[in-house]
Amino acid sequence: MSRSAHPAGPRHADVMPEGHYSAPPSDLNALDSRVWARTVSRTPQGAVTVGGLDVRQLAEEFGTPAYFLDESDFRARCRAWRDAFGDEADVFYAGKAFLSRAVVRWLYEEGLNLDVCSQGELTTALAAGMPAERIALHGNNKSTEEIRRAIEAGVGRIVLDSFQEIVRVAHIADRLGRRQPVQIRVTVGVEAHTHEFIATAHEDQKFGIALADGQAAEAVRRVLQLESLELVGIHSHIGSQIFDTSGFEVAAHRVVELLRQVRDEHGVELPEIDLGGGLGIAYTPEDDPREPQEIAKALGAIVTRECEGAGLAVPRLSVEPGRAIAGPTAFTLYEVGTVKPLEGLRTYVSVDGGMSDNIRTALYDAQYTVSLVSRASDAGPMLTRVVGKHCESGDIVVRDAFMPADLAPGDLIAVPATGAYCRSMASNYNHALRPPVVAVRDGEARVIVRRETEADLMSLDVG
Ligand SMILES: Cc1ncc(COP(=O)(O)O)c(C=O)c1O
Ligand SMILES: N[C@@H](CCCC[NH3+])C(=O)O
Numbered sequence: 001m002s003r004s005a006h007p008a009g010p011r012h013a014d015v016m017p018e019g020h021y022s023a024p025p026s027d028l029n030a031l032d033s034r035v036w037a038r039t040v041s042r043t044p045q046g047a048v049t050v051g052g053l054d055v056r057q058l059a060e061e062f063g064t065p066a067y068f069l070d071e072s073d074f075r076a077r078c079r080a081w082r083d084a085f086g087d088e089a090d091v092f093y094a095g096k097a098f099l100s101r102a103v104v105r106w107l108y109e110e111g112l113n114l115d116v117c118s119q120g121e122l123t124t125a126l127a128a129g130m131p132a133e134r135i136a137l138h139g140n141n142k143s144t145e146e147i148r149r150a151i152e153a154g155v156g157r158i159v160l161d162s163f164q165e166i167v168r169v170a171h172i173a174d175r176l177g178r179r180q181p182v183q184i185r186v187t188v189g190v191e192a193h194t195h196e197f198i199a200t201a202h203e204d205q206k207f208g209i210a211l212a213d214g215q216a217a218e219a220v221r222r223v224l225q226l227e228s229l230e231l232v233g234i235h236s237h238i239g240s241q242i243f244d245t246s247g248f249e250v251a252a253h254r255v256v257e258l259l260r261q262v263r264d265e266h267g268v269e270l271p272e273i274d275l276g277g278g279l280g281i282a283y284t285p286e287d288d289p290r291e292p293q294e295i296a297k298a299l300g301a302i303v304t305r306e307c308e309g310a311g312l313a314v315p316r317l318s319v320e321p322g323r324a325i326a327g328p329t330a331f332t333l334y335e336v337g338t339v340k341p342l343e344g345l346r347t348y349v350s351v352d353g354g355m356s357d358n359i360r361t362a363l364y365d366a367q368y369t370v371s372l373v374s375r376a377s378d379a380g381p382m383l384t385r386v387v388g389k390h391c392e393s394g395d396i397v398v399r400d401a402f403m404p405a406d407l408a409p410g411d412l413i414a415v416p417a418t419g420a421y422c423r424s425m426a427s428n429y430n431h432a433l434r435p436p437v438v439a440v441r442d443g444e445a446r447v448i449v450r451r452e453t454e455a456d457l458m459s460l461d462v463g
């Protein structure tokens with residue numbers, strides 16, 4: 001549909017412009033519990049609260065844009081994963097989704113382990129007191145310094161990603177006089193039904209060692225020969241924002257086949273299998289994620305069945321959810337700066353943040369919803385595009401959203417489900433100051449990552 005074909009007309013015209021939207025929701029003031037953190041609700045007076053605190057007061061105190069994270073929801077999700085997998089399995093929260101020292105303490109207290117994939121994440125984890133044996137180190141190109149720090153700290157596992165890395169980790173462990181537990185990350189050849197940039201188990205990509213051509217079996221041979229490495233298991237991560245367990249089923253089948261091969265060739269039964277993370281969340285009410293209980297049951301059953309078929313003892317299972325824990329627990333609060341109607345197209349709503357605090361829309365064409373939160377409105381719907389303030393026309397936060405037609409500068413709007421991969425992927429584009437993360441719980445709000453300041457920016461610019 002070409003844009004010039006759209007007649008000028010009412011704000012949401014008879015001939016609708018291209019986009020991902022369906023009909024306007026019947027109630028623009030409703031907050032769909034599938035996409036909002038658990039303690040978010042709208043008061044009878046119209047404003048929205050989180051953890052019992054009014055967003056207008058939060059904006060007043062902490063400014064906008066800002067991420068507000070529902071701590072009790074985060075902790076509840078940790079517990080749900082922990083309880084669902086029980087004592088026979090380990091849950092490693094994937095720190096890349098969002099990590100801070102407060103988060104590390106919550107993970108520790110709720111009984112989760114932690115997957116880190118960089119020195120910064122490792123430092124954060126250790127600084128907040130996560131016991132090293134509960135940390136796993138990932139990465140397709142870990143530096144020698146990262147490896148040294150991890151081994152010295154005594155991390156529970158390093159996940160090996162290439163043949164060069166096998167030698168590198170073995171050498172460093174040897175020099176430090178350690179025997180380091182390791183897993184080998186394999187690519188199982190599954191095409192995950194997700195965006196190309198976040199699928200990770202097809203063979204033509206940078207992560208892992210391929211099962212298909214015997215490379216993974218060769219990696220096992222090499223690791224088993226190295227005194228300073230203790231091979232504890234095989235790791236597979238098939239991608240991200242995945243809704244069904246069929247990809248995990250194929251992955252488990254192929255990983256168990258490798259375990260069988262290893263037993264037959266070396267007489268060794270590897271005690272661990274990690275199926276990675278990647279479980280999807282609801283960004284819009286159309287998304288239908290599985291509950292941890294259901295996932296745990298399905299994955300446990302798949303692994304048990306495959307191992308029984310191969311005559312192997314069932315290894316200890318681990319998983320690495322990041323998005324599924326952090327994602328739904330936060331929203332980004334923005335103030336509307338300008339409202340620009342383009343007749344017959346849509347209304348552009350500019351907010352005080354943008355692609356610097358949420359790159360996912362630009363990067364993956366991710367879909368989000370948005371709501372007016374500083375008041376309720378009984379105005380009719382208008383089709384909007386929520387955009388940021390960056391010098392980039394692709395600076396879109398929410399591509400298509402219906403908002404009340406009386407939306408005006410000064411209103412506060414919020415985008416839910418921004419707890420994962422928003423603050424952690426935030427940038428300083430246009431010298432933006434990255435927003436704070438404010439944890440809210442039982443009527444109290446606390447900054448856990450402070451807003452960047454101009455002084456922070458200037459301190460990097462050494463003249
Ligand atoms: C090895 C590994 N584990 C876990 C995750 C976490 O993924 P998600 O946040 O989608 O659960 C990732 C990222 O995709 C990953 O690469
Ligand atoms: N950052 C991605 C997912 C990649 C996860 C890490 N392998 C996202 O926002 O969806």
